[in-house]
Amino acid sequence: MTIRILIADDHQIVRQGLRILLEKEPDMRVVAEADDGRATVRLVREISPEVVIMDVAMPDLNGIEATRQIVAEFPKIKVIALSMYADQRFVLNMLKAGASGYLLKDCAFEELTRAIRLVMAHKTYLSPGVTDIVVKDYTSGNNSGKPSVFSTLSPREREVLQLMAEGKSTSQIAGLLHVSVKTIETHRQQVMHKLNIHSVAELTKYALREGLTFLET
Amino acid sequence: MTIRILIADDHQIVRQGLRILLEKEPDMRVVAEADDGRATVRLVREISPEVVIMDVAMPDLNGIEATRQIVAEFPKIKVIALSMYADQRFVLNMLKAGASGYLLKDCAFEELTRAIRLVMAHKTYLSPGVTDIVVKDYTSGNNSGKPSVFSTLSPREREVLQLMAEGKSTSQIAGLLHVSVKTIETHRQQVMHKLNIHSVAELTKYALREGLTFLET
DNA sequence: CGCGGTTTAGGGAAAACCCTCAATAATGGC
DNA sequence: GCCATTATTGAGGGTTTTCCCTAAACCGCG
Numbered sequence: 030m031t032i033r034i035l036i037a038d039d040h041q042i043v044r045q046g047l048r049i050l051l052e053k054e055p056d057m058r059v060v061a062e063a064d065d066g067r068a069t070v071r072l073v074r075e076i077s078p079e080v081v082i083m084d085v086a087m088p089d090l091n092g093i094e095a096t097r098q099i100v101a102e103f104p105k106i107k108v109i110a111l112s113m114y115a116d117q118r119f120v121l122n123m124l125k126a127g128a129s130g131y132l133l134k135d136c137a138f139e140e141l142t143r144a145i146r147l148v149m150a151h152k153t154y155l156s157p158g159v160t161d162i163v164v165k166d167y168t169s170g171n172n173s174g175k176p177s178v179f180s181t182l183s184p185r186e187r188e189v190l191q192l193m194a195e196g197k198s199t200s201q202i203a204g205l206l207h208v209s210v211k212t213i214e215t216h217r218q219q220v221m222h223k224l225n226i227h228s229v230a231e232l233t234k235y236a237l238r239e240g241l242t243f244l245e246t
Numbered sequence: 247m248t249i250r251i252l253i254a255d256d257h258q259i260v261r262q263g264l265r266i267l268l269e270k271e272p273d274m275r276v277v278a279e280a281d282d283g284r285a286t287v288r289l290v291r292e293i294s295p296e297v298v299i300m301d302v303a304m305p306d307l308n309g310i311e312a313t314r315q316i317v318a319e320f321p322k323i324k325v326i327a328l329s330m331y332a333d334q335r336f337v338l339n340m341l342k343a344g345a346s347g348y349l350l351k352d353c354a355f356e357e358l359t360r361a362i363r364l365v366m367a368h369k370t371y372l373s374p375g376v377t378d379i380v381v382k383d384y385t386s387g388n389n390s391g392k393p394s395v396f397s398t399l400s401p402r403e404r405e406v407l408q409l410m411a412e413g414k415s416t417s418q419i420a421g422l423l424h425v426s427v428k429t430i431e432t433h434r435q436q437v438m439h440k441l442n443i444h445s446v447a448e449l450t451k452y453a454l455r456e457g458l459t460f461l462e463t
Numbered sequence: 464c465g466c467g468g469t470t471t472a473g474g475g476a477a478a479a480c481c482c483t484c485a486a487t488a489a490t491g492g493c
Numbered sequence: 494g495c496c497a498t499t500a501t502t503g504a505g506g507g508t509t510t511t512c513c514c515t516a517a518a519c520c521g522c523g
Binding site for chain 1: 256257258259260262263264266267281328330350351352353354355358410411412413414415443444445446447448449450451454455461
């Protein structure tokens with residue numbers, strides 16, 4: 030029984046490298062590649078792989094949000110985050126979104142296959158260096174019972190917020206999501222109202238703090 | 247005659263992927279790997295490869311500085327930059343440092359082998375999307391010196407940029423600086439034109455990168 | 464003294480903003 | 494199954510802001 034894998038990363042050369050490395054494993058097969066979050070969600074629906082290797086930072090719809098949507102829709106699909114950064118926000122948000130593993134890109138390749146086998150056995154794999162972040166978060170007890178305003182945003186609103194924070198105009202977003210400009214305006218308004226933020230600049234900073242977008246993209 | 251290659255990238259998984267991909271080429275051989283700039287320079291001295299694939303962002307000594315040192319010491323060694331970002335500063339500084347090529351990580355693998363063969367033939371290879379940055383730099387004539395785009399901003403423009411990035415509206419800024427709204431609009435336009443950025447979101451990120459404003463405020 | 468950059472500013476078109484309203488799901492509780 | 498809530502979609506219509514082009518006054522430097 031082969032493990033069917035989807036690779037989501039915005040860098041083609043990374044995808045190609047991972048694919049070649051993974052296909053050397055007799056029981057693994059890369060069945061699809063995606064270069065942004067939206068494509069990832071779409072492809073998951075189409076081909077329902079067992080495992081998704083998900084880059085955290087991707088354009089259009091980031092890895093965290095894509096993970097949230099995938100796990101909500103298909104609880105059986107395992108998502109392994111692959112990131113360059115051991116940043117606390119990314120790690121915690123990714124795990125909260127439902128990822129079963131978090132790997133750093135400077136890990137050895139063997140770690141990836143190990144992580145895949147572990148998550149297939151319903152376990153969780155975290156890169157060394159990521160583990161203590163999670164532990165620290167739990168021991169400091171700052172997490173529980175803090176329904177941040179962010180959680181009141183609907184998935185669609187988060188999506189729109191991310192695109193705004195990426196510099197897209199309302200009409201561009203409307204085009205991307207195939208809905209009317211008026212709909213996006215309503216979403217934007219709703220987001221600004223919920224967050225009590227009334228400028229794109231602060232909205233962008235908020236999105237950065239929440240890990241919805243990134244400085245380098 | 248095989249081309250001896252050194253891979254410099256701080257992510258092991260990227261190095262492994264590149265190595266496997268490159269070794270499929272009969273005339274290429276990866277003779278060394280380095281995970282930071284200092285190690286790269288040291289290894290180049292030891293084994294003098296023909297080509298160095300150099301990640302731009304590396305710890306300790308970045309790719310730009312490492313390239314500068316390598317090319318100064320061994321003019322015959324070809325350095326190909328491999329970066330995630332088509333950022334103007336990175337591209338121009340890398341080329342000024344003496345790189346013979348600049349590849350984006352989201353390029354196809356075939357581009358890499360093509361680039362290697364081209365630089366071995368004393369040509370330059372730039373990823374599409376990088377070329378126009380260079381061309382624009384030359385036509386706008388602001389090149390030659392090291393001044394980053396940021397330094398072309400006047401003090402007043404930086405002031406306005408910072409206030410924008412802090413979430414102030416144009417009329418608020420006008421009030422603060424005791425000039426008309428129209429004046430601030432012109433400044434904003436001037437800033438956007440100089441930076442080639444056309445949304446407040448990206449302007450905010452730029453200001454964050456340049457340290458003009460901060461996430462926590 | 465003119466050249467180039469800075470700072471100032473206006474006019475018109477485009478987009479964002481702000482409010483209200485509303486239809487169609489989908490969700491979740493009773 | 495029914496009802497309340499929320500999510501997503503979209504419209505109307507008016508105000509404000511941004512965007513883009515143009516341009517004048519100023520100022521330092523060669």
